Amino acid sequence: MQHYEKVCVEVLARFPKEGGIRPVSLLWEDGRQFIVERVKSVGRVPAHVGSLLPIRYTCIIGGREKELYLERERMRWFVEVPSS
Amino acid sequence: MNTDRCILHSDLNNFYASVEMVKNPALREVPIAVTGSIKDRHGIVLAKNMLAKGFGVRTGEVLWQARKKCPALLAVPADFPAYLAMSKAVRAIYARFTDRIEAFGIDECWLDVTASRYLFGDGENIAQTIRETVKRECGVTVSVGVSWNKIFAKLASDMKKPDAVTVVSPENYRETAWKLPAADLLYVGKSTARKLTFLGITTIGELALYDEGALIQELGKWGKVLHEYANGNESSPVREAGDERTVKSIGNSLTCYRDLEEEDEIYMLFLLLADSVAGRLLESGLGRAGTVKISVTDTDLRRYGKQGKTEGPTRNAKELADTAMHLFRTLETKGKPVRALGITVCEFSENEQLDLFGRSEQEEKRDRADKAVAGIREKYGNSAIRRATVMQDEHLSELDIKDGHIRPGGDAK
Structure with a gap:
């Protein structure tokens, strides 16, 4: 079974006037910044890593589909990185 | 027999343990037991996962008993805020299908979907959709029972576990529900x-x-x-979400971090509990209590209970503690040290009891003092003002009266 590691990331987000939260860009640990080109879907989906009721944002980043998770209670974003 | 209604009973499987496994997926691989605080001696198995169940670990057992059957059992301390958050999220899913949701504890609900069938298909369909949605969105599973009354729906949800739907219909109840003990x-x-x-x-x-x-x-x-009930003739309505039931009693109980032998120690604990109960009583606006019930657990885990009238309706902590102590003295506890105590108050009278000569100045004064204390606690926290009697014991005096350590015990469901 594939294992994942939870990596918390810094995210710049937008609060649209119609409500909700939209990630704009993601700042990686090494200082690189990745623009979120599009948010394809948003919904409550359990993560593979430990997290209580996160919101999953399926995003297009660098032309590829990536999943960003928001833990609303702690107002914290994370991604899942496959680990060996 | 009126079989027009369609009632679901949804039961979250191994609830506390399931939430812990969502919080930490590594726990799926080991037998776990969710327990109360071990340090404060609530080391009782509140829930277990399927692996622990396989070893015969049972809810309600003391941890050391469970470990005899399953030495590798991992104890996970209970995280009630997480369970509440999960319970709320699951109920929000139910609310997509009906507004008639009646909670039965934190992990069970009845849903009246009689009218929802026009929108979402028959009861079994709705049950399947709920089952799939809860799993997909929350990562925990439910067993759903479908029937025409609350009693059979509850029986049905117990028949197949976990992650399942069971229908008890007018056609099959003789072969299903009737076969159960x-x-x-x-x-x-x-x-x-x-x-x-x-x-x-x-x-x-x-x-x-x-x-x-x-x-x-x-x-x-x-x-x-x-x-x-056995004949499926049950027609009590499923209460609408948010339709609070009348509270019939207010209670708190506490397992002490050490065994209590001396009367003044026991009185100290009663005072602490009475303080909390009196505070909740004042907050609830239910008035004054006419009856006090106590529960006592000794070191052999034997439980005793007794109830009695207060001298007059009261919400004063000291009067409640005095009544509790009086009841305690009449108990025959076989002289064993006390491990846990509880106080529950009931028989509320809303109106102030008017004495023939009006309330005495002393009573008025005490009432004002109680309200002032409640005010201070509301503003600065529960530990901002404490009883001197309780401060004799450092550990006890550190307990936050309302948060965490004292569990609501006697609230009517």
Whole structure:
């Protein structure tokens, strides 16, 4: 079974006037910044890593589909990185 | 028998343990038991996962007993805020299908989907959709029972676990619900089950077919109720979400971090509990309490209880503690040290009891003092003002009266 590691990331987000939260860009640990080109879907989906009721944002980043998770209670974003 | 309604009973499987596994997926690989605080000696198994169940670990056991069966059992301290958050999220899913949701504890709900069938398909369909949605969105599983009444719906949700839907219909209830032990029926406790066994009743079907008159003779009016339940004649409405039930009692209990032997120590704990109960009583606006019940658990885990009237309706902590202590003195506890204590108050009178000569100045003063204390606690926290008696014990005086350590024990469901 594939294992994942939870990596918390810094995210710049937008609060649209119609409500909700939209990630704009993601700042990686090494200082690189990745623009979120599009948010394809948003919904409550359990993560593979430990997290209580996160919101999953399926995003297009660098032309590829990536999943960003928001833990609303702690107002914290994370991604899942496959680990060996 | 009115079979027009469509009722679901949804039960979150191994709830506390399931939430812990969502929080930490590594726990899926090991047998776990969710326990109360071990340091404060709430080391009782509150829930377990399927792996622990396989070793025969049971809810309600003390941790060391469970470890005898399963030495590798991992104890995980309970995280109630997380369970509440999950429970709320799951109820929000139910609310997509109906506004008639009645909670039965943190992990069970009845849903009346009679009218929802026009929108979402029949009861079984709705149950399947709910089951899939809860799993997909929350990562925990539910067992859903479908029937025309609350009693059979609850029985049905217990038949197949985890992550399953079971239908008890007017066509199949004789082959399904009726085959179950009578003790599985809601509200049949140990003592009723024993009485039923004496009558030769072991299954729900036998209960249903038993002569109602004879049951009433044996069990009183309760006999009639159970007979109706067993026959699927139950028509109490599923309460609407947010429709609070009338609170009939307020109670708190506490397992002390050490065993108590001296009377003044016990009184100290009663005061601490009474303070909390009195605070909740004031907050609830239910008025004053006329009856105090105490529960005592000794070091052999034997439980004793007693109830008695207060001198007059009161919400004063000291008066409640005095009544509790008086009751305690009349208990025969076989002289064992005390491990846990509880106070519950009930029989509320809303209006102030007017003495023939009006309330004494002393009473007025005490009431004002109680309100001032409540005010200070609201503004600065529960530990901002404490009783000097309680401060004799450092550990006890550190307990936050309302948060965490003292559990609501006697609230009517």
